[in-house]
Amino acid sequence: MSLPDPSRSAAVLIGVHDHADPAIPSYPAVGASAERLAELCRDPRLLGLPAERCTTLTGADATKQAVEEAVEAAAAEAEDVLLVYYGGHGLRIASEQKLLLSTSGSRVAPRQRWLGFSALKEMIDPAATRAKRVVVILDCCYSGQAKTTGLRENTDPVTGDRMSVLWTATGATERGWIEDGGRYTNFAGALIAAVESGIDNGPETLSPASIHERLSTAWTHDRQCPDLLTTGNPTLPLFRNLNGRPSRPRTERPRQLIDEPEPLVGRDSTLQRILDYVEARAAIERVPAVCGLQGTPGMGKSSLARQVAAELTRDFGDSQYLIDLQGWNPKLPPLTESEVIERLVRDMAGHQVYPPDDPGRLSQWRQWMLERSSVLVFDNAADWAVVEHCMPPRGARCVVLVTSRMDLTDAVGAEAAFFVRGLDxxxxxxxxxxxxxxxxxxxxxxxxxxxxxxxxxxxxxxxxxxxxxxxxxxxxxxxxxxxxxxxxxxxxxxxxxxxxxxxxTFDAEEQKVMWAAGKHPGPNFSPASINSMTGGVTTVSEEVTELVLRRLCAEYFLLEPVGPDRFAFHDRYGEYAAELADSIHPGRGDAMLRRLFRGLLARLRGAKRQFTGMEIEQGAPEATRRTPAVHRFADAAAARAWLDESADELEAAAAAAMRSNWDNAAQLVKYLSWWLLFDSRPNRARLLLDRLAESDRLADQAEAWRGLGLVELQSDDFEAASHRFGDARRDFRDLGDAIGEADALIGVGQALFGRSSTAAAARCFDEAESLHRAQGNRRGQADAWRALARVAWLRDQYDTAADLYREAAAAYGDIHDRLGLTAAQMGLGDVARHRADFATAERHYRGSMQVYEELDDRRGQAQTWQALGDNARLSDDYPGAGRYYAKAEQLNGGLGDRLGQADAWWGLGTVAQMDEDYSRAEHHFRSAQSVYTGLGNLRGRADTSWSLGHVARLRGDLETAEREFTAALEAYQAFENLIGQADSWLGLGDTAQARGDLDAAERRYREAETAHRRMGTPRGWANAWRGLGETARLRGDSDTAERYLGDADRTYADTGNLLGRAECHRARSLIAEAKGERGEALRLLRLAQDFYRQAGAERRAEECGPRLDELEP
Missing domain, CATH: 1.10.8 (Helicase, Ruva Protein; domain 3)
Incomplete structure (x- = not known):
């Protein structure tokens, strides 16, 4: 996650501490709060907003007109962050549920020149601003009234780069406070302290979520803690963390320059002039220092740029990037603005999902550059407009070196243009x-x-x-x-x-290697690739090829090393080699390329086998599956190393294969996109598959649609995925490829499942299984069984789910599919968890984690941490659950998996709820619900509605609790989840009981009991019995209450539910006390306290203390 771009952000800070109406008290601390927050926004260490983008209105300047104009202007110009802080007097019109904000000209009677929160909300509505991150801070009396309407939805479920945040100092009926002698308001003082002090050894950045958590933890005032209401992703950064630790290794350098370039000859004077200019420029202001290195071909401009970067490592060493703009590359066209930004963001994102559109990528790039002290080299620039478009923003501490054959004097200025001439x-x-x-x-x-x-x-x-x-x-x-x-x-x-x-002067072997290198599509190559092009098939021949390549580097200066085992041509020599090869051996170049494509495909297939264990895909028509032998890697680590270092070569080769209409181009794209998706890089896969979709061959189009469906699934765009898989199914059916059609049907089902259309999804999975069975395709059957098992699990049909997972596991085992087998084991763990067999569930999860860690499958690891968190939570290990959920959230955040993040937030909310930190719990639940809603995930919406209802009931907000529980019930009914329905009846029963409507409570508890008994979930019917026991106790029917509570306690004991046992013993102690049995009441309450402690519910354990004191003899 990246810091805001100051050049595309804006803030308005309003502190109304003087009023024309003497009836409205004035507080200097209000103005001081706005002024200090403005200083923090302008501080380059924190955010670095330019003065012209940070407006402060205090005292008499804060008129209604000035406030409106300032907010409207900021909303119009902000593209990244829009921050509005309001400090002043709030006026609540309860009958109209309105909140009015004072301005310097406000009057009480008659009421004049107040600013309605609804009007402020319209000014910053997503329709009125392009800002991705909208933060509104209300520091006034009754500010909680604004939460009744909140801010408009501001979310992007794919990129997760949008948020709306409403921070309120008080509840809807509470006044704001300033301590006697306080420099700032209570709320602003806590907010300022949280930003100034940061989080020791925390992340590099502070988000609204982390600031609020810090603020809440440090809140010492004897009044309600400020609240945070969000939509979108509240973990997006807002400020730098002054006491944070780097979240990325400082040595991480995508597109890293050569740290120790070859010594330059005759360039000392030019090198020193460039270094002197950079030093002088960096001392003036925090703006990129741009240098142009220009000259005719072969003058060593790129080598000089590398040497400059090496010399600047100490002062600009966070990251160093080199991108070849291909301005004069005879094999590849010059990169466009869009392609440059895509490559830069692609490399910097690593395994994170990055924005799919050009404006989003450009914004992401600029934000990332603000985080690093960097050297950026634009090599071989032929169009200054491309460089200018991709230039880091003002505020970035970096050096930009541009090498070009064209004159850069007008572009960079005479002082920054360095002519690289011939040697003296x-x-x-x-x-x-x-x-x-x-x-x-x-x-x-x-x-x-x-x-x-x-x-x-x-x-x-x-x-x-x-x-x-x-x-x-x-x-x-x-x-x-x-x-x-x-x-x-x-x-x-x-x-x-x-x-x-x-x-x-070359010998025959050197010439053969040179011709192959000349015909390689670029941008670089390995000895293995050149060996396959020359027809070499043995390890010895590959070693000979490597020695020749190194000789061409060290002795002839024709090639340059671009990595441990990769090479590229110097400047024009690639073109010369290709021309010479064509003149000496006409026609051989095409044959060399075909051998290259076959060799790369063989290695991709071998890499997939290392990760999945599968030998070759089964059952497909031979006409569409003509593939070479499978390369054998030593292990998964060797396969991953090759895939990582060969990514650029593989993409260039795939593009060349498509251009040349190679018969197996679709297979090359298919396997490469499989790897990119496995490695959580869907954007790169999308680019390849989009090109494949332009093919005239129906088989190619079918593979492209299926691949794009997988991309959309990984990006959580289920509607788009459904369309892509539907297109693939149609084309495979027209081709007569039953296996392709069945795989596409599974994809359609997964897209439907993602949107909680479980019945339709199950029909797709059933049909796919029939097609795969008819073809004898065990892999396809296993995939369909695993998908059907997930549907059964969601419907609480655990026996069916377990049988299907076992069938899938057996099939995966037969064909040696490690990833499939591991996923089936994860499913069996989920079934065991919901049967309260927590030890078996953990065994399955730990075994899966071992495989995912061995394969460095980060997505699989994230899913397993989430499952371990759920398992720990249900077994009452809340501290452990919190640790697991935090790991899942961190991994999912890095992967850009919004759905995974939402699941982790939901889990963290349950842990906060157990800690009785209801504000933090609600924050997590609402954050998760926002994502679920954006993705159309009905299950997630139902779970978060239930959780929000539970939090509201614990807070005593019974109206909200009933509304949320009812919403959850309706959602669970929509996708036939009986356990969810039963739990919703329990929540409604608890709410009715708290309201004193015991008849309604009893009806709802009995609904819940019936459903849980039908589903065979002991924990659920025990909860219903406990509710019925509490209801009977409140009616004074102690015998009935004892019976229900005793049955519930025994069931909790059988299932290991410590928290349930604690609640039963607490209730039974009340019954004993009402009967006058003080000794028994004391014994039961002591047991309750002990169970609370074992369950990690320390606060509830402490609450038993006063009653224990009263009961002690």
Whole structure:
């Protein structure tokens, strides 16, 4: 998650401490609060808003007109964060449920020039502002009245980069306070302290959620704690955490520059001038220092940029990025603005989901750059507009180096434009001596310079040719005799001649490697890829290829290393190699590319086998499944290492395969997109699959639609996923590919399941299973059984679910599908958990976690932490549940999995509820509900409605409790979840009991008992019995109460429910006390206190203390 972009954010801070009406008291602390918060917003260490984007209105300046104009202007210009703080007097019109805010001109009688909260809300409505993060802070009396309407929904379930936050200082009927002598209001003082002090060893950033938690923990005033109402994602950063720890390793450098570039010859003066300019620029202000390194081809601009970056590591070492804009690449077109931003964001996001649209990516890029002290190199720029579009924002502490063949003086300014010219005599002589391994006399050096020019690249190649002892003059004479073009002495011709001369010295193996490298689609390659292109099939031949590539780097200066085992051509030499290969061996290039595609596909298939255990897909028509042998990796770690380092090459090769209409291009794209999705990088997969969808072949289109359906599923866009899988199903059916059709049907079902359309989903899964069974496809059957098991589990049909999961596990085991088997084991754990067999559930989960950790499957790990949290919660281990949910939330946040985050927030809400921190619990539940609603997830909405009802009942807000429990009941009924319905009846029974309507409470408890008995869930019917026992006790029917409570207690004992036992013993102690049996009451209450403590409910245990004191003899 990234900090706001100050250049695209705005704040208005209003402190109304002076009023024209003497009847309205004035408090200087109100104005001081607004002023201090404005200082924090402008502080570059925290947020760094420019002064023109941070408006403060205090005292007499805070007129109604000025406030309205300032808020409207800020809302209009804010694209990232819009923050509005209001401090002043609040006036509640209870009959109309209105909140009015005072301005400097407000009057009480007659009521004039007050600003209605509803009017303020309209000014910052999502329809009136482009801001993604809207934060409204109301620091006034009765500010809680604003929560009745709140702010408008502001959420993006896919990217999770939007939020609306309403912070209120008080409840709807409470006054705001300022301590005697206080510098700030109570609320503002706590807010300021939370931001100033930060969180020791906490995350790098502070979000509204973390600030509120800090504020609530430190709240010492004897009044209600401020409240936070949110929609969207309240964990988005708002300020830097001054005492935070880095959340990313400081050595993380996507597109990392070479830390120790080769020593430059003859560039000391230019290097020092660039460093001096950067130092002077950085000392002036916090803006990007932009330098242009310009010159003709072969002058070493890129090498110089790398050297500058290495020299700046100490001062700008958080991250270093290099992106080749491909301005003059003969194989690849120049990158567009959109492609540059996509690649930059892709690399920086790592495994996080990033925005799918261009404006969103650009915003994300700018925000990330604000977090880092960085060096950014735009290499080979041919269009300044592309560079300018992608420039880091004002406020970013970074250096931008742009290399180009064009004149950059107008773009960067004369002082920042550095011409990289040819070497002087001394530098040229030194370079020739270094590369030829001998000192050349001045005459020879002069002749070579006259013939080849002063380009370091060309001279290095010439030096490598002379290494064998050839006389320079004879070398020049031979070239002049054999090349008519030589007389032009044009730098381009000289560079090509030097290249051709060096190639003539190659042995047969070196030439073969050079031709293959020349035909490779780029942007870089490994020895294994070149080996496959040349027809090599053994490990020995691959080792020989690597030695040749290293020789071409170190001895001939034609290639450069771009990683531990990867290489790329220097500048123009790739084009020369391709031209020469085509002239010497016409037609062989296409055959080389086909061998490359087959080799990469074999490695992708081998990598998938390492992760899934599956050998080859079964049952598909041979015409659509022609694939090469499977490469064997040593283990999953080796497969992952190859996939990570080969990502750019794989994508370029897949694009080239599609352009050349290679028969198996769709398979190459399919396997590569599988990896990208497995590695939680759906955006990269989407780009490949979109290209595949443009194919004229129906089979290719079918694979593209299916792949895009998987992308949408991972992005939680279930409606789009349903459409994509539907298209895939149609095309596979037209092709006669029954397995493809069945897989697409499972995808449709998963999309329907995601939107809680369980009946329709089950029909899709049943039909898919029939199709797979007819084809004898065990993998497909297992997938369908596992999907059907999930539906059965959701409907509380645990026996059916367990049988289906076991069938799936057996099938996965037969075909050695590790991931499928692990997922089935997770399902069996879920069944065991809901049967209260917590030990068995944990065993399944721990076994799954071991596999997911071995494969570095972060999504699987997140799901398993969530399941372990649920298991710990249901077994009353609330501290453990909190730890597990926190791990799940952290992983899901990094993956951009909004649904997973919502599940974790819900779990954290239940833990906060057990700690009786109801404000934090409600905050977590509402955050989760916002995501569930945006995703159309009915199950999640039902669970959070139930939880919000429970919190409201515990707070004594019975009207809200009944409304939420009823909403939950209706939602559970909509997708046929009987246990959810039963629990909703329990909640409604508890609410009716608290209201004193004992007849209604008894009816609802009996509804719950009947449903839980029918479903076979002991914990549920025990809860119903406890409710019936409490109802009987309140009626004075102690015998009936004892019977129900005793039965409930025994059931709780059988299922290990400590909290339930505590509640039963507490209620029975009240019955004993009413009977005059004080000794028995004391014994039962002591047991209740002990059970509370064992369950981790310390506050409830402490609440037993006063009664224990009274009962002690």
């Amino acid at each position: 005599d001394a530098g040229a002589a030194a370079l020739l001596a270094e590369k030829s391994h001998r000192e050349l006399d001045p005459g020879a050096v002069a002749a070579l310079l006259e013939r080849f020019g002063r380009s370091p690249q060309t001279l290095a190649t010439v030096g490598s040719v002379l290494r064998g002892g050839m006389d320079p003059e004879r070398f020049i004479t031979a070239l002049d005799a054999g090349a008519a073009a030589a007389s032009s002495h044009h730098p381009e011709a000289s560079a090509k001649e030097a290249f051709q001369a060096s190639v003539r």
